[in-house]
Amino acid sequence: MRNNIKELRTKLGMTQEELARRVDVRRETILYLEQGKYNPSLQLAYLVAKNLNVTINDVFIFDEEKS
Amino acid sequence: MIGKPEWFEPRTSGWGMRPVCWQGWVYVGCTWALVVICALTPVDERVRLIMYASLIAFLLIDGTDIMIRMPKDERDILHEALAERNAAWFMISALVFWFLYQVLQTVLTGIVHVSWLIPIVLLCGALVKTATYWYLNR
Numbered sequence: 751m752r753n754n755i756k757e758l759r760t761k762l763g764m765t766q767e768e769l770a771r772r773v774d775v776r777r778e779t780i781l782y783l784e785q786g787k788y789n790p791s792l793q794l795a796y797l798v799a800k801n802l803n804v805t806i807n808d809v810f811i812f813d814e815e816k817s
Numbered sequence: 818m819i820g821k822p823e824w825f826e827p828r829t830s831g832w833g834m835r836p837v838c839w840q841g842w843v844y845v846g847c848t849w850a851l852v853v854i855c856a857l858t859p860v861d862e863r864v865r866l867i868m869y870a871s872l873i874a875f876l877l878i879d880g881t882d883i884m885i886r887m888p889k890d891e892r893d894i895l896h897e898a899l900a901e902r903n904a905a906w907f908m909i910s911a912l913v914f915w916f917l918y919q920v921l922q923t924v925l926t927g928i929v930h931v932s933w934l935i936p937i938v939l940l941c942g943a944l945v946k947t948a949t950y951w952y953l954n955r
Contacts, residue, residue: 775890788892 752811756784758802773797818879820844822887827897834884848876905942912939 759769766784770777773794782788783798790798799806824841825834836842855868889897912935922930 776893779890779892782892791891794891 751789751813752786753783753809754811755780755798755802755809758804758809759784762802764802769798769801772801818882820879820883822883825883825887827884827887827889827893829900833880834887848872909939909942 755769759766766780767777770780773780774797775794779788783790795806795810799809802809821840824836824838824844826837827833828835836845851872855865855872858865858868860868916931916935916939919931919935922928
């Protein structure tokens with residue numbers, strides 16, 4: 751599953767550390783999310799989208815070809 | 818307790834934790850200083866043994882307290898669970914292999930080489946797993 755977290759975050763002028771603090775995870779988790787190395791839970795996905803002022807669909811792109 | 822969870826993070830190699838700020842390094846430094854003091858203090862060996870035992874007991878209690886209170890997010894918990902599972906399976910496989918080797922030695926030599934502690938440990942592990950599944954599915 752791909753995502754636009756980094757683009758949306760930088761557009762808001764937010765650092766990884768700040769986003770991590772807002773969604774109550776470690777900065778490394780945000781790094782892993784942005785690199786596509788970790789798929790978040792629904793709750794974390796919702797919190798990330800909420801703090802980036804977009805919907806979950808705007809942040810996460812499910813790759814249907816691979817599923 | 819003395820150590821604070823925010824001074825450390827879980828180790829990714831082996832078990833335990835490592836410092837992430839100067840307070841954590843001071844804690845580690847003081848620990849080593851106490852080890853050196855125990856080693857160099859001119860006391861009776863029995864007293865030295867008590868000093869070492871007290872230090873180890875304190876580190877176990879304080880370290881356990883830090884590890885329990887250490888904040889972990891969902892990724893930390895998932896990765897830790899996967900790593901612990903892989904470690905557990907390796908250790909179980911090693912124990913089973915060693916027990917079977919001991920049984921083979923016993924059969925070949927006629928002399929009992931078996932350590933019954935191994936199947937007891939494996940049985941206790943199975944009970945812990947069963948209890949965990951019961952707790953999660955209740």
